[in-house]
Amino acid sequence: MELSLSHRIEGEQAIVELDGEVDVYTAPKLREQLLALVGDGHHDIVVDMTGVDFLDSTGLGVLVGGLKRVRAQDGDLRLVCSQERILKIFRITGLTKVFTITDTVDEALRAAPSA
């Protein structure tokens, strides 16, 4: 039950691609990645969760933490997810009101607030 991360930079935006399970054990890896990107000055981040098989509250917490950090720099963190069982988790926790969640990476990139 692993998590693999990759990321790429497109202009001012960073896209993080997740593959596998985000849980109490693997979430710290995501936190580190987000911290590193923010530390490098990337404040508009898209997290592509298309390949996520599992997400728990630790993962949610890391995403919320990332969002707070970029917002403190007038940036944004948006999610790409179209899997109903993952969207359900955001709904139950009320986080659909907090995050912009799109179906595709393109939509997420275009939804940058300062664009």
Place this chain on the structure above:
Amino acid sequence: MSELELRLPPDAGYVGLARTVIAAAAERAGMSNERVEDVKLAVSEAAANAIVAQRAARDEADEVVLAFGPIPGEAFQVTVTDAGPGFDPEQVGAQPRDEDGMAESGLGLKLIQGLADDVDFVRAGGMQVQMRFVVSMHDGVGPESLRGG
């Protein structure tokens, strides 16, 4: 009720394994794929909480115990027990939230309560917390299939 038990050292790395085992048992008990996903997440949250609590209590010699099995004719039950200090679910729910509702912690409990049909928090002996998930199955599967499972 025929019950299985899984004993985990308090290490977050074992939560994924626990999910796999519980999911297989829930599937065998006749639950739909969607409900199995619910069980997986709820149990994962409870197990993660238990492991963190146990580590905080520095009681690392003790294991976190997951007991699970079908209740014939009714449901699938999972109990997660740890030897940590315990918590008050009322208090966790009352955590102050950011104005925007952006809570970074305390979401696990909300998920457990949202996914399971019945949740009881029991403090036994002052040091144990038991969480039991009675997950009802309205998946077009009759109670007959739960007997002798």
